[in-house]
Amino acid sequence: MSDARAAILARLRSSGSGGPLPDLDTAVLERRHWSAAERVQRLRQGMASVHTEFLEARPEDWPAVLRAFCEREGLRTLLFGPATEAGHRLVEAMAGSPTALRPYDAPVETFKTELFQSVDAGFTTTVGGVAETGGLLLEPGPREPRLLSLVPPLHLALLPTSTLHDTLWSAIRALGWGQAPPPNALMISGPSKTADIEQTLAYGVHGPKRLVVILVHDLPGTPA
Amino acid sequence: MHGETDMNEGGPSGRFAPSASPLVHPHGVTERSPATPSDPSFRASATRALGDAQLRANFRRAMDGLMAKRAAQFPDPGDLQALRDLGTAVRARSLLRLPELLEQLEASCARNGIRVHWAETCDQANAIVLGLLKAKGATRVVKGKSMVSEEMHLNAFLEAHGIESLESDLGEYIIQLDHETPSHIIMPAIHKNKGQIARQFSQKIKDATYTEDVDELTALARKVLRQKFLEADAGLSGVNFAVAETGTLCLVENEGNGRMSTHVPPLHIAVMGLEKVVARLEDVAPLYALLTRSATGQPATTYLNLISGPRAKDEMDGPREVHLVILDNGRSRIYGDPQLQATLRCIRCGACMNHCPVYTRVGGHAYEAVYPGPIGTILTPQMEGVGRRHDLIHGSSLCGACSEVCPVEIPIPDILVRLRREATHADAGSKVAGKGTGQTMTEDLAWRAWAAVLKRPRLYRLSAWFATRFRGLIPGGMPLLKAWTMSRTTPLPAPRSLQERIRKGGLPHV
Numbered sequence: 067m068s069d070a071r072a073a074i075l076a077r078l079r080s081s082g083s084g085g086p087l088p089d090l091d092t093a094v095l096e097r098r099h100w101s102a103a104e105r106v107q108r109l110r111q112g113m114a115s116v117h118t119e120f121l122e123a124r125p126e127d128w129p130a131v132l133r134a135f136c137e138r139e140g141l142r143t144l145l146f147g148p149a150t151e152a153g154h155r156l157v158e159a160m161a162g163s164p165t166a167l168r169p170y171d172a173p174v175e176t177f178k179t180e181l182f183q184s185v186d187a188g189f190t191t192t193v194g195g196v197a198e199t200g201g202l203l204l205e206p207g208p209r210e211p212r213l214l215s216l217v218p219p220l221h222l223a224l225l226p227t228s229t230l231h232d233t234l235w236s237a238i239r240a241l242g243w244g245q246a247p248p249p250n251a252l253m254i255s256g257p258s259k260t261a262d263i264e265q266t267l268a269y270g271v272h273g274p275k276r277l278v279v280i281l282v283h284d285l286p287g288t289p290a
Numbered sequence: 291m292h293g294e295t296d297m298n299e300g301g302p303s304g305r306f307a308p309s310a311s312p313l314v315h316p317h318g319v320t321e322r323s324p325a326t327p328s329d330p331s332f333r334a335s336a337t338r339a340l341g342d343a344q345l346r347a348n349f350r351r352a353m354d355g356l357m358a359k360r361a362a363q364f365p366d367p368g369d370l371q372a373l374r375d376l377g378t379a380v381r382a383r384s385l386l387r388l389p390e391l392l393e394q395l396e397a398s399c400a401r402n403g404i405r406v407h408w409a410e411t412c413d414q415a416n417a418i419v420l421g422l423l424k425a426k427g428a429t430r431v432v433k434g435k436s437m438v439s440e441e442m443h444l445n446a447f448l449e450a451h452g453i454e455s456l457e458s459d460l461g462e463y464i465i466q467l468d469h470e471t472p473s474h475i476i477m478p479a480i481h482k483n484k485g486q487i488a489r490q491f492s493q494k495i496k497d498a499t500y501t502e503d504v505d506e507l508t509a510l511a512r513k514v515l516r517q518k519f520l521e522a523d524a525g526l527s528g529v530n531f532a533v534a535e536t537g538t539l540c541l542v543e544n545e546g547n548g549r550m551s552t553h554v555p556p557l558h559i560a561v562m563g564l565e566k567v568v569a570r571l572e573d574v575a576p577l578y579a580l581l582t583r584s585a586t587g588q589p590a591t592t593y594l595n596l597i598s599g600p601r602a603k604d605e606m607d608g609p610r611e612v613h614l615v616i617l618d619n620g621r622s623r624i625y626g627d628p629q630l631q632a633t634l635r636c637i638r639c640g641a642c643m644n645h646c647p648v649y650t651r652v653g654g655h656a657y658e659a660v661y662p663g664p665i666g667t668i669l670t671p672q673m674e675g676v677g678r679r680h681d682l683i684h685g686s687s688l689c690g691a692c693s694e695v696c697p698v699e700i701p702i703p704d705i706l707v708r709l710r711r712e713a714t715h716a717d718a719g720s721k722v723a724g725k726g727t728g729q730t731m732t733e734d735l736a737w738r739a740w741a742a743v744l745k746r747p748r749l750y751r752l753s754a755w756f757a758t759r760f761r762g763l764i765p766g767g768m769p770l771l772k773a774w775t776m777s778r779t780t781p782l783p784a785p786r787s788l789q790e791r792i793r794k795g796g797l798p799h800v
């Protein structure tokens with residue numbers, strides 16, 4: 067419909083509305099700063115208020131913490147991206163576990179029904195977190211496919227405390243999403259939810275019913 | 291003339307049912323024909339809604355909750371104002387550069403592998419969507435929430451072409467089961483209570499047992515819809531913000547059905563109004579903060595989903611094709627007027643509805659429009675014609691609650707006043723749809739009489755003398771006055787006019 071395109075653009079151009087662009091005063095976004103410890107505190111508070119659960123870990127023991135959780139919860143299958151460094155460590159740590167690791171290493175079409183019906187949990191890394199409102203930042207892609215954090219009823223996410231940003235605004239700038247955005251990028255604050263029936267909050271409507279964050283305390287001097 | 295073909299133009303052909311011939315007043319003012327089923331009438335529907343105690347209770351409860359939750363998210367009035375100023379500036383800047391940004395968006399999307407299509411009308415947009423689906427042999431479509439697709443009546447269109455188009459947002463799913471339209475732009479099923487939904491689910495979902503438990507009802511919908519996501523050939527979604535510089539489509543949601551619709555099926559088609567574009571990705575941050583807080587009183591939604599391309603070569607999932615349909619449907623005409631252009635700043639948060647004394651009492655369906663509430667009272671008449679939707683531009687007390695909470699400071703009352711004027715006396719060079727077609731004969735006669743009296747001092751004094759002496763005898767049921775006295779006491783003129791009193795007693799010294 068290139069006719070439509072030309073006609074629309076011509077109409078918009080002929081309107082002659084112009085004039086100076088109003089200034090963008092971003093001071094209200096810029097003045098939001100917290101210390102590293104406060105950032106962790108805020109993120110935890112914000113996400114816990116929408117039913118996100120937290121596991122505490124240190125850089126050296128998070129795979130063990132994760133394994134213990136999976137076994138405690140009786141998870142049968144854990145889907146993960148095998149090509150990441152975290153994936154490698156997971157493989158090592160889960161050897162001999164009753165929770166079977168299932169690598170997401172083939173096109174979704176080859177196991178779509180299985181993905182929807184018989185995967186208990188999905189594990190992903192994150193590229194950071196947002197302190198102000200509480201949220202995880204994800205860049206799904208070849209190594210950690212898009213549906214890994216969406217379709218399984220439980221989403222386990224690895225979050226090093228050193229990667230927290232103050233605000234979404236500062237995170238977008240720091241991660242360079244405004245210059246070269248990945249095909250998909252996400253901010254996630256909790257498990258899927260709805261209030262469409264009488265404004266009553268219900269969790270686990272389409273996406274994960276539970277979101278569990280493995281908080282890796284990798285800042286110097288922070289206790290685990 | 292450009293822009294006149296892209297929408298229902300209002301004016302006599304739009305306003306009158308084909309069977310009723312308009313009465314033509316000697317001065318060229320046409321009397322409105324009696325209401326017919328095809329004639330939307332806010333007054334009649336609102337009156338019905340006011341008598342529905344259940345409906346009023348459902349809305350009252352929901353709106354009170356939403357107002358309180360929004361207020362709690364903006365504890366600092368200074369910060370709120372600063373954020374609103376920023377959001378307004380972001381939207382105003384985008385509009386000032388609109389044609390340029392749309393072209394940039396198209397180029398950036400193309401670079402990312404997203405195909406862009408342009409539609410002047412809803413019919414064109416529907417045809418584009420159908421063409422894309424047919425090309426892939428798609429017969430099962432799952433939909434994320436999209437007001438633009440409501441504007442297009444896309445579901446009905448696709449069903450008529452043998453394609454299943456299933457709403458997957460829980461609220462939209464609920465109303466689709468009952469063949470209803472949304473009564474709120476954020477919470478489409480807000481007019482229903484859980485008893486009504488429980489009954490509906492038990493009757494319409496296979497193997498469902500009756501339950502009023504919200505978690506169980508949600509689980510029921512989850513089960514049905516996950517199967518649909520799995521089987522769908524295509525996913526359809528709206529767009530909250532489209533970023534020109536990066537070619538990114540931003541979707542804001544809580545349920546995850548938007549992510550399901552856009553990432554599970556092999557084909558994703560997004561539809562958006564042409565005003566949705568912003569320049570840079572970081573511009574989205576303040577708008578997102580305003581949107582979630584204003585809409586539902588949440589600091590953030592569960593998901594902010596930024597889509598900048600289809601499945602890459604080495605990716606395991608995601609749609610193989612992503613298309614973006616950009617719809618005009620009258621927006622470029624609204625754009626042409628510097629004052630009315632502010633209408634296009636709207637980020638569809640619904641706060642104006644939640645705070646409107648009219649909306650909270652009558653609910654969304656009474657507006658008989660895709661966009662209800664204050665934003666609907668300015669947007670719908672500009673799309674359908676101010677004459678045809680004369681009922682809506684008067685469906686407001688001009689109290690200003692809407693513009694006070696609007697995160698992008700749209701002066702809704704000012705625009706309403708402008709549209710009221712244009713409906714009867716078009717401004718020179720006006721581009722308002724259906725301008726000058728909103729006057730009724732009664733109104734016209736009343737104003738003529740008023741002007742005649744005011745222009746003649748002796749006649750004026752005589753009328754004032756009669757009005758004050760016989761003030762108790764004015765029949766409340768007389769035409770014009772009746773609309774007022776139906777639910778209010780008859781206004782009583784003062785015992786003596788001001789002129790008379792001054793003539794007798796002189797001016798008091800102040």
Ligand code: SF4
Pocket residue numbers: 584635636637638639640641642643664665692695696697698699700
């Ligand atoms: S007019 Fe303002 S308050 Fe109403 S929906 Fe649009 S942005 Fe929200």
